[in-house]
Amino acid sequence: xxxxxxxxxxxxxxxxxxxxxxxxxxxxxxxxxxxxxxxxxxxxxxxxxxxxxxxxxxxxxxxxxxxxxxxxxxxxxxxxxxxxxxxxxxxxxxxxxxxxxxxxxxxxxxxxxxxxxxxxxxxxxxxxxxxxxxxxxxxxxxxxxxxxxxxxxxxxxxxxxxxxxxxxxxxxxxxxxxxxxxxxxxxxxxxxxxxxxxxxxxxxxxxxxxxxxxxxxxxxxxxxxxxxxxxxxxxxxxxxxxxxxxxxx
Numbered sequence: 027x028x029x030x031x032x033x034x035x036x037x038x039x040x041x042x043x044x045x046x047x048x049x050x051x052x053x054x055x056x057x058x059x060x061x062x063x064x065x066x067x068x069x070x071x072x073x074x075x076x077x078x079x080x081x082x083x084x085x086x087x088x089x090x091x092x093x094x095x096x097x098x099x100x101x102x103x104x105x106x107x108x109x110x111x112x113x114x115x116x117x118x119x120x121x122x123x124x125x126x127x128x129x130x131x132x133x134x135x136x137x138x139x140x141x142x143x144x145x146x147x148x149x150x151x152x153x154x155x156x157x158x159x160x161x162x163x164x165x166x167x168x169x170x171x172x173x174x175x176x177x178x179x180x181x182x183x184x185x186x187x188x189x190x191x192x193x194x195x196x197x198x199x200x201x202x203x204x205x206x207x208x209x210x211x212x213x214x215x216x217x218x219x220x221x222x223x224x225x226x227x228x229x230x231x232x233x234x235x236x237x238x239x240x241x242x243x244x245x246x247x248x249x250x251x252x253x254x255x256x257x258x259x260x261x262x263x264x265x266x267x268x269x270x271x272x273x274x275x
Contacts, residue, residue: 027055032062040073104225108168111218115164118157118211125154160184164215167222174223181216188212 027035032055035048056063128150160181167173188209195201 027051029055029059029062032056032059033065036062036066036069040069104171104222107218107222107225108171111164111215111222112168114211114215114218115161115168118161118164118215121208121211122154122157122161125150125157160212160215164219167219171222171226174219174226178216178219178223181212181219185209185212185216 032052035044035052038044039049039052052066056066163177163181167177192201192206192209196203196206
């Protein structure tokens with residue numbers, strides 16, 4: 027690398043516009059050329075002073091810009107999903123209440139039958155309690171899409187196992203289609219919860235902030251520009267650091 031090429035590459039490097047591999051070539055040339063070393067030292071010093079000088083007072087136009095900016099457009103479909111999920115929750119609540127009422131009636135089918143130490147009425151009440159829990163979960167997620175992740179795993183496992191068992195019972199003629207229809211609310215609620223979870227992950231959340239480091243004056247050396255004078259800028263082992271990646275103190 028010739029001196030003219032080195033100084034041009036140094037200028038690009040200070041602006042963060044160096045080409046791949048130029049940093050190593052600059053380091054090699056600076057070890058052999060004292061004139062370019064001096065040029066690099068002065069250029070880095072001037073760049074540092076320029077970037078850390080006192081900011082000039084400028085008119086505050088934030089209010090005017092915000093007033094002229096159009097209002098943000100909020101998509102309608104997340105609200106529609108929450109309303110639909112709330113409706114599913116209310117439907118699931120009605121199924122739970124209906125199950126409790128039917129199980130408590132003296133003339134209910136299988137009222138006196140006992141299975142695994144429990145009557146058919148008690149088993150129906152357990153099913154109703156689960157339906158009520160589903161209703162509460164759906165209504166809870168309908169209030170905020172950020173809550174969907176906590177519900178998806180549980181409801182997803184329930185719907186998966188219930189769907190497999192329902193298919194087996196249907197093939198064995200152990201369940202009516204009307205009874206299976208009550209399970210459709212859980213499936214619809216799961217689909218809506220998944221949609222709200224996806225919307226929250228891709229449409230919400232905090233924007234990651236760039237981690238700020240200490241300002242540097244040379245190439246790879248962290249220092250305080252207000253207290254340390256400009257010094258050698260190469261040979262420190264850290265390589266050349268573009269000024270565009272350094273933060274003013």
